Amino acid sequence: MADVRLLPVDRFGLIRRADALAADWSDTMLAAAVRSGDLLRPAPGVFLVPDDVFATPHGGDELHRLRAIAVVSSVRDQGATTLSHQSAAAVHGLPLLKPDQRLVHVTRHGTNGGGERGYRKVHALALPASDVVVRDGIMVTSLERTAADIALTGTFAQALTAIDGALRAGASRDGIAARLQGRRSPGSRIARAALAHADPLAESVGESWSRAEMIQARLALPVLQCEHRIDGSTYRCDFDWRCRLVGEFDGLHKYGRFRRPGESVADAVLREKKREDALTRAGVKVVRWVWADLEQGRVVPMIRAWLDALDTIPALSN
Known part of the structure; x- marks a missing residue:
């Protein structure tokens, strides 16, 4: 089969049927490429080459x-x-x-x-x-x-x-x-x-969904992207209640998204662990949740339990 990568593409990266025919492809060849998975057909008469990004x-x-x-x-x-x-x-x-x-x-x-x-x-x-x-x-x-x-x-x-x-x-x-x-x-x-x-200030779909559940459950609403200054370092948190309780939504690619130049995902995870340790030592309770917790309705009960216990968390001492 001819190489689909040689097909002409427009400025969007799309392959138009008319352009493919002009490049000596036939409808039969295009249909065969779609069946084999070498091409996708997002709309009639339009094709594109599969990409890892999908x-x-x-x-x-x-x-x-x-x-x-x-x-x-x-x-x-x-x-x-x-x-x-x-x-x-x-x-x-x-x-x-x-x-x-x-x-x-x-x-x-x-x-x-x-x-x-x-x-x-x-x-x-x-x-x-x-x-x-x-x-x-x-x-x-x-x-x-x-x-x-x-x-x-x-x-x-x-x-x-x-x-x-x-x-x-x-x-x-x-x-x-x-x-x-x-x-x-x-x-x-x-x-x-x-x-x-x-x-x-909500930085992701997961953070917005988390806040929507808090609002609908009538929980005390947190401050978003609050900064904590501890031992000369500044730590920004997704959700903050009274500088005593911090909530973090861990998305599928959070660590990849917040990697610093030249930093691996493992480095970012280690940096996050050190950040949480610093907050904990300063008397800030850190709770985390992931997409599955939102799907299963576990976030609100977890936060409510910690809010009920908030006064038992030692006050922040920098």
Whole structure:
């Protein structure tokens, strides 16, 4: 079989059928490459070479981004739709909590023609020009509009995650509020509650989901990214209660994400262990949880138990 790496790609890394045919490939050859796994077909008439990045924790987001671009940049859809909702989030690089990426979400200006169409979820409504931006030549809803749309259609945790992330990326809180104004969908109350609690200091999906559970359980809310100065060193913590109790969400690639230049993952883990030891010696209790704890509902009971025992933790002494 011919080498798929020699196929012409566009600026997005996508292979268009017309370009492949012009390079002496046939539809039969393309179909055979898809069957063998040498090519992926994110949309009709569009292909891409598999990449190791698709197997990483954020691989699904990257694959959906490419699929969304493939859909709206095809000849039949060009200029007719704007990427929105989860698909716009993928283009913006906005991390979401359990996004539904089975279909590419597009918004078409007007009041008719919405619904599912093959590989697309079409939202038909009057979309103001101010809610549309261009990213890499592709029309997508603005960060503010994207966050609002997702918040209106998800759970409280999903809404909080989307708005936290949008604020962290530079979105305007007032801008999101304006785009929720007058929206009368069933998710309006959830979206407004999420906006009221949103905080750009939340650094990951797991931190936002953790905080959403705390809020819904009516726990005492922590200070985010609080700094502790101990023995001349500064330690920043995900969640802090009264400088006595610290909570840390350990994501799948937290240590890789926070590695210093030239530092291995093992070095980062050791540095984190020394950090926790320093906090403990100073009288700060450190509790940790992972994704599975959130999935199984174990985080709130654990934090509640430590909050109940907070007054028994010795005071911080630097």
